[in-house]
Amino acid sequence: MQAFLDEIEAAVPALRRYARALAGDQDMADDLVQDCIERALRKSALFRPQGPLRAWLFTMLLNIHRNGARARRRRGIGVPLDELPVEPAIPAPQPSRIDLADMARAIDRLPGEQREALLLVVLEDMPYAEAAAILGVPLGTLMSRLGRARAALRTLTGTTPEPRLRTVK
């Protein structure tokens, strides 16, 4: 039991990091992680997961997050009105820099499955196979979500990979 708890403890910082990026809000993210640990403890009374604990914990965290997201949608609580995009993102004046606030907003606005995949690969630095296993999708699906996420981020942050013609006022 002690070793099992130590192993969970070792995964907590990464779970918090991932949850924070998924949920945006610190308290909501930590609630997610706490639910995840409690669920792990409850389940471990019945069986010990086969294979790496990290993947098991991330899978559980994602399930809790998705259920919560569903519940929030049912309650009609989503993006606050003043955060809704009212105008298209304007290309950044310096295309080489990505504004961090823009990036945070862009991640929030990614479709859930793209956000989940992108953050596992980019933020958690997971091998593609492990990320695909956590998401329960084939490797090819993971790669296409990753591709779409990267393209969507480019559009949402208004950064262009190449210099664009400026409109003359």
Add this chain to the structure above:
Amino acid sequence: MTRPDTISEAMLHSYVDGRLTPGERVTVAQWLATDPDAHAEIALWQRQRDAIATLYAPVATEPVPARLDPHRLAAARIGRRNALLRMAAAAVVLVGVGIGAGWIAHDRLTPGASDLLIANAVNAHALYVKESRHAVEVGAGDEKHLVTWLSNRLSRKISAPDLSSQGFTLVGGRLLPPALDVPAGPVAQLMYENATSDRLTVYVTAALPGGKRVASFEKRDGLDAFYWANDTITCTVVADLPREAMQPVARAVYQQLTWR
């Protein structure tokens, strides 16, 4: 950008995510050097990576709040389970006191009439303890009328237990409709309050057919419910109190409402 056949899109992702063999890296890097569009695209992906890391990577080095410590959570879990076991044991002791044999104590009731009564008692508690002006139908000032009225409607002699030794005074009571699908008739609900405005309710009905003796301590919707039944009444005490406070109160209600 036009990619040579030797370089797949997956390889470009792998390049950015650091998942290529050194040989593959060189192949991709050489091609990127010849294709400015592709180079710009890949550079953007790398900047996205950097931005995401800048935003969220520091979270992993923040001190972890105590509530996320698995050792603590595991200990709390064991504590809760033991507390439940202690309560179940206490329920057994409680009903054993001065009653003699013939009681059946469950730490958990099977779904049935008793279960529905407990659920209804918890619901009614949650509904009325929130009320300030309309918490009760008849106030404690009219206690004599209250107990006569409720006794008549339940066709049982009901008295309001005196819980002053436990720090609770009677607020009053009300008549509630019969619980659905439970053949126990109308319900008398008595409400008590202590100095710190903690409220407890006592939910009494006539006995269920058969009048089986049952007792149980349950935790429902975050509330503690102590239920017992005999051949005269069923009674559920509902409160949100620390365990040490709940026990003497439940015992006092039990002792005063059990008569023969």
